[in-house]
Amino acid sequence: MGDGERDRNTWAAFRFAHLADLHIGAWRERPLAEAGMQAVRDAFERCMAERVDFIVLAGDLFDSPLPGMGYVCETAGLLCRVREAGIPVYVTYGSHDYSPTSSSVIDVLEASGLFIKLPSPEVAGEGEDARLRPRFVVDPGTGVKLAGLPGRQRSLERAWYEQLDHEHLEAEPGFKIFVFHSAITEILPEHERHAESMPLARLPPGFDYYAGGHVHTRIESRREGERGVVVYPGPLLGYQYGDLERQAAGAERGFYLVSGDGAVTGLEFVEVPLPRVVLHAVEAGGRTPGEVGALLDKAVDEEAHEGAIVLLRVRGTLTSGEPHEVPFGAARAALEAQGALCVKLSRGGLTGPHTRRVAGEGGSKESIEARVLTEHCAGFHPDPELGAELGAALEGEAGARTARRLLQAVAVEPAEHESLRVFGPRVRGRAREVLPELREG
DSSP states (O other): OOGGGGOOOOOOOOEEEEEOOEEEEEEOSSHHHHHHHHHHHHHHHHHHHHHHHHEEOOOOOOOSSSSSHHHHHHHHHHHHHHTTTTOEEEEOOTTTTHHHHSSOHHHHHHHHHSSSSSOOEEEEEEGGGOOOOOHHHHTTTOOOEEEOOOOOGGTTTHHHHHOHHHHHHOOOOOOEEEOOOOBBGGGGGGGGTTTTOOOOGGSSSOSEEEOSOOOOOOOOEEOOOSSOOOOOOOOOSSSSSHHHHHTTTTEEEEEEEEOOOOSEEEEEEOOOOOEEEEEEEEEEEEOOOHHHHHHHHHHHHHHOOOOOOEEEEEEEOOSSOOOGGGGGGHHHHHHHTTOOOOEEEOOTTOTTTTTTOTOOOOOOHHHHHHHHHHHHHTOOOGGGGGOOHHHHSSSHHHHHHHHHHHHHHHOOOOOOTTOHHHHHHHHHHHHHHSSOOOOOO
């Protein structure tokens, strides 16, 4: 009997770390970029100090498939130290570091021997009977078996789950970890209900631990009638304003240390030190730009901001003037004079008295965007020459979903030193993933 097939009663105790959504290279602001990188350093240092048997990275190690070389070099240095400490690292693509048209930096680091990327699944059978069988990797030190599926942009990997050979995966003996980068509908937090997701039943049964990524919230969930636990550690500093808002509200940021001895025996969430985040939410409704400025001044003066990431969120409809007349610059300068690490503004919900209103206005940026797209797609009828399949993807609710995915696909920026000659095909490739029948004009 091989190490990967030991009886559940003969296992020696082991421990591994589960991280996800590190999004290295996400922030353009230098203080945030450095804070994010420091959080990654601290997480890996803690893993080495804890002498874990191995590390699982469940996607989005980087924020793009081609991040800046400075981030790549620093990350490679950290991974070298982890390797020298004798700790294997197992990785899958996330939706950000996956590339449909070219190699990702994940492939480069794997080729350098810095970690092991979980292999692509095998296809068993043909035609409608074809089934996907993710291939297992056996950790040599513990005998633990790892398999999984990578994430793709706009959650397009969901189609793969419909083809999984559940019986084959469930029959595999030993302690098993399924690594994935997808959202599960039943356990999504309220603020992420707009996200593309799939039902819990799509996860293959029979695994002891489901190492999730993609959802930016810490989640632990037991599968009813199953021994396995579904876990999302959430991000560290994240990559967008909403991540910082939730941190300001008290969200814990870190990773999991998981203990096992033939079954999961313990889950310990390890918090990673991060800068303090302070949110000042100002209601502009019924006020002039000057009055809103006075509220910002009050917020700046009411507490110390030294070393903090400060978020200024202003929403509502002014009684007069326009949003650009609100003295945000003065508030920013005052905060920076206090020693704030970084100041970020959110004024997308701020309007003037003559700004065109959106029907049913209110809610998050994502929910407002969804309503606008639904409104416009409801009366859209595509040209029949596009074909039935593509046409159906462009009208009504399906059209709104396609539009959201297409916007997400093209909302990327060139990587450091990436030429337009390379960037253009990369963006078109992302668009083709949403519209597979799209042809060059």
